[in-house]
Amino acid sequence: MPRPTLRDTPVDDLLPMEAAMEHAALEQEIADHDRRYYQEDAPAISDGEYDALRRRYEALEARFPGIAGENSLSRRVGAKPLEKFVKVRHSVPMLSLANAFSDGEVREFVERVYRFLQRDVSAPVVFTAEPKIDGLSLNIRYENGILTRASTRGDGAEGEDVTANARTIGDIPQRLTGAGVPAVCEIRGEVYLRHDDFAALNQRYEQEGRQTFANPRNAAAGSLRQLDARVTAERPLRYFAYTWGEMTDLPERTQYDMIRRFADWGLSVNPLTQRCPAAADMLAHYRRIQELRPTLDYDIDGVVYKVDDLTLQQRLGFISRSPRWALAHKFPAERATTILEGIDISVGRTGTLNPIARLKPVTVGGVVVSNATLHNEAYISGFDGDGGTIRNGVDIRVGDTVEIYRAGDVIPKVVDVVLDKRPGDSAPFVFPEVCPACGSRAVRRFNPRTGKEDAARRCTGGLVCPAQICERLKHFVSKQAFNIDGLGDQRIEELFRDKIITEPADIFTLEDRNGTAELALEQREGWGIQSVQNLFAAIRERRTITLNRFLFALGIPQVGESTAKLLARHYGTFEHLTEAIRAAADPAGDAYAELMAIDGLGPSVIQELIDFFSEEHNVRGVDALLRQLTLEPVEQQTVHSPVAGKTVVFTGTLERLTRDEAKATAERLGAKVAGSVSKKTDLVVAGPGAGSKLAKARELGIEVIDEDAWFALVGG
Numbered sequence: 001m002p003r004p005t006l007r008d009t010p011v012d013d014l015l016p017m018e019a020a021m022e023h024a025a026l027e028q029e030i031a032d033h034d035r036r037y038y039q040e041d042a043p044a045i046s047d048g049e050y051d052a053l054r055r056r057y058e059a060l061e062a063r064f065p066g067i068a069g070e071n072s073l074s075r076r077v078g079a080k081p082l083e084k085f086v087k088v089r090h091s092v093p094m095l096s097l098a099n100a101f102s103d104g105e106v107r108e109f110v111e112r113v114y115r116f117l118q119r120d121v122s123a124p125v126v127f128t129a130e131p132k133i134d135g136l137s138l139n140i141r142y143e144n145g146i147l148t149r150a151s152t153r154g155d156g157a158e159g160e161d162v163t164a165n166a167r168t169i170g171d172i173p174q175r176l177t178g179a180g181v182p183a184v185c186e187i188r189g190e191v192y193l194r195h196d197d198f199a200a201l202n203q204r205y206e207q208e209g210r211q212t213f214a215n216p217r218n219a220a221a222g223s224l225r226q227l228d229a230r231v232t233a234e235r236p237l238r239y240f241a242y243t244w245g246e247m248t249d250l251p252e253r254t255q256y257d258m259i260r261r262f263a264d265w266g267l268s269v270n271p272l273t274q275r276c277p278a279a280a281d282m283l284a285h286y287r288r289i290q291e292l293r294p295t296l297d298y299d300i301d302g303v304v305y306k307v308d309d310l311t312l313q314q315r316l317g318f319i320s321r322s323p324r325w326a327l328a329h330k331f332p333a334e335r336a337t338t339i340l341e342g343i344d345i346s347v348g349r350t351g352t353l354n355p356i357a358r359l360k361p362v363t364v365g366g367v368v369v370s371n372a373t374l375h376n377e378a379y380i381s382g383f384d385g386d387g388g389t390i391r392n393g394v395d396i397r398v399g400d401t402v403e404i405y406r407a408g409d410v411i412p413k414v415v416d417v418v419l420d421k422r423p424g425d426s427a428p429f430v431f432p433e434v435c436p437a438c439g440s441r442a443v444r445r446f447n448p449r450t451g452k453e454d455a456a457r458r459c460t461g462g463l464v465c466p467a468q469i470c471e472r473l474k475h476f477v478s479k480q481a482f483n484i485d486g487l488g489d490q491r492i493e494e495l496f497r498d499k500i501i502t503e504p505a506d507i508f509t510l511e512d513r514n515g516t517a518e519l520a521l522e523q524r525e526g527w528g529i530q531s532v533q534n535l536f537a538a539i540r541e542r543r544t545i546t547l548n549r550f551l552f553a554l555g556i557p558q559v560g561e562s563t564a565k566l567l568a569r570h571y572g573t574f575e576h577l578t579e580a581i582r583a584a585a586d587p588a589g590d591a592y593a594e595l596m597a598i599d600g601l602g603p604s605v606i607q608e609l610i611d612f613f614s615e616e617h618n619v620r621g622v623d624a625l626l627r628q629l630t631l632e633p634v635e636q637q638t639v640h641s642p643v644a645g646k647t648v649v650f651t652g653t654l655e656r657l658t659r660d661e662a663k664a665t666a667e668r669l670g671a672k673v674a675g676s677v678s679k680k681t682d683l684v685v686a687g688p689g690a691g692s693k694l695a696k697a698r699e700l701g702i703e704v705i706d707e708d709a710w711f712a713l714v715g716g
């Protein structure tokens with residue numbers, strides 16, 4: 001029988017010589033595909049075919065280690081620098097963690113978990129506790145045990161493909177060994193630099209006259225996001241694995257055992273991970289890690305607690321962008337003292353006058369700080385506008401020695417004044433009463449919602465204030481809003497300054513206006529024909545946008561991404577929403593009650609919405625914009641379930657589920673959960689003791705089912 005071609009011969013049946021020949025041929029072939037994919041953006045084969053080639057290549061190396069020469073693609077350091085990173089959608093989103101700063105908040109977290117699961121001490125919930133590594137997270141994907149892709153977190157939904165770089169990290173195996181590796185196995189963890197490696201790197205850079213890194217985290221991030229993997233290879237990055245993404249099956253039932261498995265498979269895991277049967281143990285472990293912190297050779301910024309039992313993790317699920325089953329307990333921020341050399345005022349997007357401290361530069365936690373926030377006028381004065389004091393009524397003056405603190409990436413803050421060191425000739429700071437950006441009056445309002453004077457002074461210039469318009473425009477095009485590529489902060493500033501874009505609608509008329517006597521973007525310095533064409537294409541692409549993004553982009557105070565989503569889901573169309581908001585001006589009416597019944601909305605955000613849509617200039621601006629756009633319904637994961645799109649109300653006692661859990665399940669299945677029964681309710685789930693809501697449902701002829709029927713409906 002003729003021998004099959006090399007490629008079809010099982011690796012185990014190859015002679016070393018044949019393996020070497022095939023390895024060399026594959027190396028060439030893969031390099032060609034890489035070039036097409038990365039440099040020419042023109043792949044010739046599918047991802048699956050490419051992966052098959054790579055798997056074969058790696059299998060050859062695994063079976064015949066001698067053939068992997070210095071130029072082996074599995075170290076990929078020979079690859080040419082990339083033009084840009086390729087985007088990767090995460091098959092399971094990469095979420096963030098809720099933070100706690102005190103023991104009390106940790107206890108509340110534990111209580112919340114017990115409440116949600118309807119458990120008490122008779123059935124204790126075990127947690128794990130481990131250091132929170134101060135690096136950057138990386139998803140590494142293995143298929144049939146072989147590393148196929150590494151991607152950064154990005155915005156959580158979509159990151160960047162840094163596979164070539166990740167292959168240069170010693171802690172990241174090219175192949176997982178040991179028992180029970182799932183066919184698809186995505187490991188998640190933190191890339192970091194050790195202190196000694198960081199110091200050596202900076203020393204070398206210093207000698208070479210290059211810019212040094214502020215801290216190990218920045219150095220790690222800069223090293224991982226190198227377009228040329230050869231540069232990454234020179235940096236001794238390390239990796240701790242602590243969670244996972246897509247897994248075709250879970251080999252263990254607890255968090256702790258999963259991490260142990262990771263270690264069995266050849267991954268590096270943090271040795272300070274521990275199981276904690278109760279809140280007191282979690283806090284004790286926190287303190288232990290805090291004590292060890294100065295002796296560790298890598299940066300950590302807190303402790304992460306996770307519910308150990310994976311079934312319970314699943315039941316707890318997620319809220320917004322973080323899991324209900326985990327919490328980051330941060331270490332207290334780092335502090336330093338320095339001199340306050342001046343106070344600058346910047347005007348925020350919503351018109352608040354924000355005082356910024358100009359400081360004598362000082363190092364806090366490895367970073368040089370020369371600016372810090374002073375929050376608002378009240379904060380500087382020492383009086384909160386509600387008859388209360390801040391710092392016992394001590395004001396902050398230029399020339400003062402001040403204490404500042406910095407918590408991770410958060411903007412540094414001025415927290416205190418060292419009164420003993422106050423110069424004799426200092427004077428209280430006089431806060432400006434006109435807006436530094438537009439000269440309009442700046443006022444501190446009595447706020448009817450809070451019943452006190454606002455802490456911040458605000459410009460009354462609204463849409464005529466350049467600071468506000470420009471900031472609003474930047475927000476409008478930002479990633480979470482319209483996400484217009486090629487229209488970054490600097491371009492907005494430039495186009496705004498030159499009066500080419502003075503309101504959002506102008507963005508969408510740019511292309512039509514271009515090429516006229518007044519406007520030739522491609523002739524502007526730093527633009528060029530291609531970049532202008534790209535920009536127009538990017539703008540065209542955003543003419544259709546989801547309602548939630550649109551709402552968020554408007555920059556209405558207090559309307560963040562999740563509020564925008566709630567509103568978009570509830571009202572479906574912009575017309576319904578604005579109609580409801582206008583009608584809600586009457587707080588005694590149904591429209592107001594309906595807004596209040598949306599879980600997650602409160603009176604102050606509702607007031608902001610009412611205010612926004614009752615301002616004539618806002619309405620005009622929004623109308624101009626809508627003439628340019630097509631709005632789509634909210635981004636929804638398409639959920640196929642019998643309750644998708646329905647409005648459900650739970651009432652009475654539920655026996656098998658807590659109320660929170662019932663709500664979370666319903667929402668996961670695409671239902672809206674409301675707090676009260678109205679004509680818009682589709683289904684009422686009533687347990688024993690249901691009263692007025694049940695009566696109302698009957699009166700309105702709405703379908704009412706009990707808890708068992710609910711389970712039957714949603715499948716257990």
Ligand code: IVH
Pocket residue numbers: 094095096097098130131132133134135136137153190242243304322323326328
């Ligand atoms: S678990 C679902 N464990 O902290 C979230 N994260 O604030 C799973 N981080 O993006 C994350 N050390 O980059 C987890 N031991 C640890 C961690 C850790 C650092 C980072 C991670 C994440 C961020 C969340």
